[in-house]
Amino acid sequence: MKRYGLIGYPLSHSFSQRYFTEKFAKESIEGVVYENYSIAQIDQLKNILEQQHDLCGFNVTIPYKKEVLAFLSSASPVVEEMGACNCVKIENGRLVGHNTDVVGFEQSLLPYLKAHHQRALVLGTGGAAAAVAYVFRQREIPFQYVSRTKSATSLAYDDLDEDLMRNHTLVINTTPLGMSPLVDQYPPIPFQWINEQHHCFDLIYNPAETLFLQKAKATGASIQNGAEMLVIQAEESWRIWNERE
Numbered sequence: 001m002k003r004y005g006l007i008g009y010p011l012s013h014s015f016s017q018r019y020f021t022e023k024f025a026k027e028s029i030e031g032v033v034y035e036n037y038s039i040a041q042i043d044q045l046k047n048i049l050e051q052q053h054d055l056c057g058f059n060v061t062i063p064y065k066k067e068v069l070a071f072l073s074s075a076s077p078v079v080e081e082m083g084a085c086n087c088v089k090i091e092n093g094r095l096v097g098h099n100t101d102v103v104g105f106e107q108s109l110l111p112y113l114k115a116h117h118q119r120a121l122v123l124g125t126g127g128a129a130a131a132v133a134y135v136f137r138q139r140e141i142p143f144q145y146v147s148r149t150k151s152a153t154s155l156a157y158d159d160l161d162e163d164l165m166r167n168h169t170l171v172i173n174t175t176p177l178g179m180s181p182l183v184d185q186y187p188p189i190p191f192q193w194i195n196e197q198h199h200c201f202d203l204i205y206n207p208a209e210t211l212f213l214q215k216a217k218a219t220g221a222s223i224q225n226g227a228e229m230l231v232i233q234a235e236e237s238w239r240i241w242n243e244r245e
């Protein structure tokens with residue numbers, strides 16, 4: 001038996017276990033299971049590793065994407081640079097860290113990118129924002145963080161004037177505002193200055209159309225949610241776990 005899983009807390013609404021279980025059935029992949037490990041402390045990962053000898057790899061979600069680094073024997077260059085890991089491969093007892101959110105975000109965004117999408121606003125400054133920022137740096141797309149707390153590296157929401165909005169035609173929501181059950185919330189940006197030149201991407205996938213996306217769509221902007229990113233990051237994890245060294 002090959003065992004895979006997800007660590008995080010809480011895990012009640014996890015997409016990954018359902019996705020992998022359905023994938024294994026649909027693709028007749030046998031002798032493999034994917035389980036949730038809902039752990040209240042990252043230290044409990046030690047017990048899982050001791051007890052589950054057939055564990056070959058696991059995904060990592062909120063709140064452990066940074067804390068898991070202390071358990072890794074080595075990490076990919078992306079993890080080294082970002083300081084966040086969401087996919088671990090176990091090889092001869094060694095834990096090797098990867099970040100598949102980066103690939104998920106980049107691959108899902110690419111089909112929507114147009115020549116006039118020259119600058120981006122990244123709403124929020126957490127773990128998902130770090131993956132988005134990594135991709136923009138790699139692709140040399142200048143971006144500005146927008147945060148509830150203004151700093152040397154982030155604008156405040158109040159700073160978003162007409163000029164800034166017109167010049168930043170990619171708007172990426174990495175905040176949890178609008179995510180079920182908080183479906184009546186949205187990031188406080190001036191939607192009146194969004195137009196059909198903009199592409200608005202919400203990393204949230206439940207609901208499929210958040211208020212942020214509904215308001216952006218009403219202006220004529222193109223929109224996308226985080227569903228495809230989620231599938232791509234899961235498939236990238238599966239590819240990494242099955243890759244021969």
Ligand code: NAP
Pocket residue numbers: 062101104123124125126127128129146147148149174175176177179203204205226227229230231233
């Ligand atoms: P996080 O670290 O908890 O939060 C992201 C950032 O959002 C925070 O750093 C904060 O930035 C801002 N924020 C939090 N609460 C807010 C509030 N009440 N009002 C305004 N801003 C707020 O979460 P994360 O891990 O980055 O994930 C963020 C979202 O992305 C989640 O909805 C998650 O489900 C989604 N996600 C989707 C995928 C996918 O594959 N589709 C992958 C990863 C994450 P400031 O303090 O700077 O304002």
